[in-house]
Amino acid sequence: MKKIFLTTVLPMFIILAAVLITGSGCPAPVTPTLPCDTTNSRYMTLYNAYAGTDFYSFDMQVYEYTFKTNASGNICAFGYQGNNNLTGVAAYKIELIDATTNAILYTGTYAFNSAVRSYQTIPMVTIAGNQPYILRRTVVNNLGNVSNTQSHFKQIPSPFVPIVNGPLTITGTKTYEQYGAASPYNITTNGVLPCIDFVFN
Numbered sequence: 758m759k760k761i762f763l764t765t766v767l768p769m770f771i772i773l774a775a776v777l778i779t780g781s782g783c784p785a786p787v788t789p790t791l792p793c794d795t796t797n798s799r800y801m802t803l804y805n806a807y808a809g810t811d812f813y814s815f816d817m818q819v820y821e822y823t824f825k826t827n828a829s830g831n832i833c834a835f836g837y838q839g840n841n842n843l844t845g846v847a848a849y850k851i852e853l854i855d856a857t858t859n860a861i862l863y864t865g866t867y868a869f870n871s872a873v874r875s876y877q878t879i880p881m882v883t884i885a886g887n888q889p890y891i892l893r894r895t896v897v898n899n900l901g902n903v904s905n906t907q908s909h910f911k912q913i914p915s916p917f918v919p920i921v922n923g924p925l926t927i928t929g930t931k932t933y934e935q936y937g938a939a940s941p942y943n944i945t946t947n948g949v950l951p952c953i954d955f956v957f958n
Contacts, residue, residue: 793833793956795876799826800954801836803922809911809950813838816908817932817943820951821893823856827924828886832863836876836954837894839869842905848898851953853882856889866897874909874954884957889928894953895935909952916947 835851843849845868853863862884867877884890899905920927930950933941 793878793958795834795836795954795956798836798954798956799923799925800824800957803920803925803927804911804950804952804954806922807911807913807920807950809913809917811909811911813909814907815904816896816906816910817945818899818903818906818934818936819893819895819941820908820910820930820932820949820953821891822930822951822953823889823891823928825887825889825926825928826884826957827926829884830886830957831881831883832879832955832957833881834876834878834956835865835867835892836874836956837867837869838874838909838952839871840905840907841871842900842902843896843898844868844871846898846900848896848900848905850893850895850897851877852891852893852895853884853955854891854893856891862890874952876954876956892953892955894951911950911952913948913950917950918947920950 832853837849837851839849847866847868849869850864850866852861854861863879863882865877865879869875896906918927918929927950929947931944931946932949933944935941
């Protein structure tokens with residue numbers, strides 16, 4: 758019995774231990790991170806393809822749209838062109854909301870460039886394919902002047918939804934005021950398409 762142990766079992770234990778020790782020293786495989794490419798986003802492709810009238814004009818405090826994509830993926834950045842009087846001011850709250858549960862998946866308050874659309878990178882937020890989400894922009898600091906809520910949007914005939922372009926569908930839009938009020942007021946539904954971009958990969 759001792760001879761069998763020394764000639765068969767012990768060498769197997771030594772080989773197994775060597776494999777385990779060697780294996781534990783190897784680094785875990787690294788999952789490559791997809792770049793957050795702000796050029797040619799799905800939303801801006803849809804926005805630019807839609808034949809509405811483009812404006813940079815007086816705007817409501819809150820702009821939002823409901824969208825869905827045809828596949829799951831990650832949102833890694835938001836893009837917006839701010840008002841020139843609010844340059845350098847963290848004036849814009851951006852929220853990503855699950856339209857089914859109303860759960861806020863991401864929120865952040867930012868300053869945006871006024872000359873061109875600029876982007877704020879965020880930690881990846883995973884969204885599911887064919888599920889509705891709301892992207893909302895709220896002016897939280899207009900420096901005491903409501904005219905500073907000017908922004909970029911397309912005036913479009915109502916009703917106009919859904920808008921479908923490739924993998925992205927816009928199912929509704931809404932603009933309204935809520936300055937200190939319990940409920941939104943001056944609500945317009947499906948009247949304008951806001952130029953609030955998101956980067957999806």
